[in-house]
Amino acid sequence: MIVNRKKFLKTLGLVSVATLALPSKNIFGQTKTSRSNSTTDKSSSVIVLGGGLSGLYAANLLKKKGIQTLIVEASSRLGGRIMSVTNPSDQSVYDLGGEWIGDFHSLTRKLVNNLGLTLVRPNWNGSQSLWDINKFSLKSKENLEKLIEYQSKIPSNQIEGLDKISLFRYLRYQGFSDMELDELDLVVKSFYGESSKNISSYALLSSIESKKSLFQNFYKVEGGTQQIISKLANNLDSTDIILSDKAVSVSQSKDGVLVTLSSGRRLRANELICTLPAPAVSEIKFEPGLPREKIYGLLRIGYGRIHKEIVELNKPLLSPEKGEGIIDWILPNTDKVATLQITEGRAIALENSNSEIAEGLLNKSLGVQSAKSFLSLGQNREGFGTGAVSIYSPSTYGIKAELSSSVGPVHFAGEHLGEVPGTMEAAISSAILAVRKIS
Numbered sequence: 001m002i003v004n005r006k007k008f009l010k011t012l013g014l015v016s017v018a019t020l021a022l023p024s025k026n027i028f029g030q031t032k033t034s035r036s037n038s039t040t041d042k043s044s045s046v047i048v049l050g051g052g053l054s055g056l057y058a059a060n061l062l063k064k065k066g067i068q069t070l071i072v073e074a075s076s077r078l079g080g081r082i083m084s085v086t087n088p089s090d091q092s093v094y095d096l097g098g099e100w101i102g103d104f105h106s107l108t109r110k111l112v113n114n115l116g117l118t119l120v121r122p123n124w125n126g127s128q129s130l131w132d133i134n135k136f137s138l139k140s141k142e143n144l145e146k147l148i149e150y151q152s153k154i155p156s157n158q159i160e161g162l163d164k165i166s167l168f169r170y171l172r173y174q175g176f177s178d179m180e181l182d183e184l185d186l187v188v189k190s191f192y193g194e195s196s197k198n199i200s201s202y203a204l205l206s207s208i209e210s211k212k213s214l215f216q217n218f219y220k221v222e223g224g225t226q227q228i229i230s231k232l233a234n235n236l237d238s239t240d241i242i243l244s245d246k247a248v249s250v251s252q253s254k255d256g257v258l259v260t261l262s263s264g265r266r267l268r269a270n271e272l273i274c275t276l277p278a279p280a281v282s283e284i285k286f287e288p289g290l291p292r293e294k295i296y297g298l299l300r301i302g303y304g305r306i307h308k309e310i311v312e313l314n315k316p317l318l319s320p321e322k323g324e325g326i327i328d329w330i331l332p333n334t335d336k337v338a339t340l341q342i343t344e345g346r347a348i349a350l351e352n353s354n355s356e357i358a359e360g361l362l363n364k365s366l367g368v369q370s371a372k373s374f375l376s377l378g379q380n381r382e383g384f385g386t387g388a389v390s391i392y393s394p395s396t397y398g399i400k401a402e403l404s405s406s407v408g409p410v411h412f413a414g415e416h417l418g419e420v421p422g423t424m425e426a427a428i429s430s431a432i433l434a435v436r437k438i439s
Helices: 005-012 017-021 053-064 106-114 138-153 156-163 167-173 178-192 201-209 226-234 278-282 292-300 344-351 355-366 399-404 424-436
Strands: 041-049 069-072 083-086 093-097 218-221 247-253 256-261 266-274 285-287 302-304 306-313 329-332 337-343 371-374 389-391 410-412
Touching: 041 053, 041 256, 053 069, 053 226, 053 424, 069 266, 083 226, 093 306, 093 337, 106 424, 138 167, 138 201, 156 201, 167 178, 167 201, 178 337, 178 389, 266 424, 278 292, 292 399, 306 344, 306 355, 337 344, 344 355, 355 371, 410 424
Parallel strands: 041 069, 041 266, 247 285, 266 410
Antiparallel strands: 083 093, 247 256, 256 266, 302 389, 306 337, 306 371, 329 337
């Protein structure tokens, strides 16, 4: 359905915990309406599949060029991995996804500034990053620096060899201790939702070398990252966005592309930008079919799991603490409110549990740092994309280039195609590259 202006503005609002008590409405205040069964064709110059950061940014760039664009989003909300929640007691805002922006995320920092938003550093008394290189021995520090430098200069004919093993096993071979590997692994899981045992050495070392992942300070958007989505969407007309409808087929012809939605509606355009994650792309029927190499790439890319819950604590927490049980990290937002971060299979188990069981698991894992209340537990996260942190496992070298390549008038973008997957920087940079391909 194309949302009207009133519903569109409601979609942009931050999630309020108070709305959780209203089961008859969507968490953004948008009441459910039936989808249109109209099969009338709608034409535009470019169709963008996906209403996350990458899709919205691409649409904004196209609008600046005077190109008519239509966004199609399968869920009833915009933002994808970005979602903010508001505490009704004091209107403070916390992020459940798309939270951190680093020193070297130049595109994201520029966007935040252009939108009139402000970055703030976390109010931690200790280190401003989870990464503490001082926990490594002098020899390990030197070895890691050499490996990073080696990765940046490695001959192309040796890259595949480095890519075939995980970083965890590669560093163990280089003499890193179990304690050092565990420290590194905990930080890697915090960024990717997956262990360094399951991520390519080349992929992780190149990410570290680019200084866009682990070696930097981190910032947040004051008032919540959802504001980026709201402001980007406000730059578009409400009639340029279709919510609660997804693409089921994409057909190419000499006249351009024809997209058929699950409602039966048909959309025509000259070109298309697909910003969907790999599993969603795999569900679309392409005519003609996608190249075999691209299909193999879609099947090989993995996705890590990062689940966050916002909790009010009974006693102050002034700096990050390692969690126990199912919790990886307890990260302070204020002295009494913290973000619980859960990754890997534990995140999946938590998401599949009802609120009562989930609360019991979290309380048990908090231990002495007991919870006063949970501000986000049981929240409707439709369209949030919990597993939307792409992972390049060993022996996946080259698939990113294949996944980024266009197929006729169909172009591809998304966080999995940027320089450092899993970041807002990657979503933005991939959108820029896709828009450059629009004729």
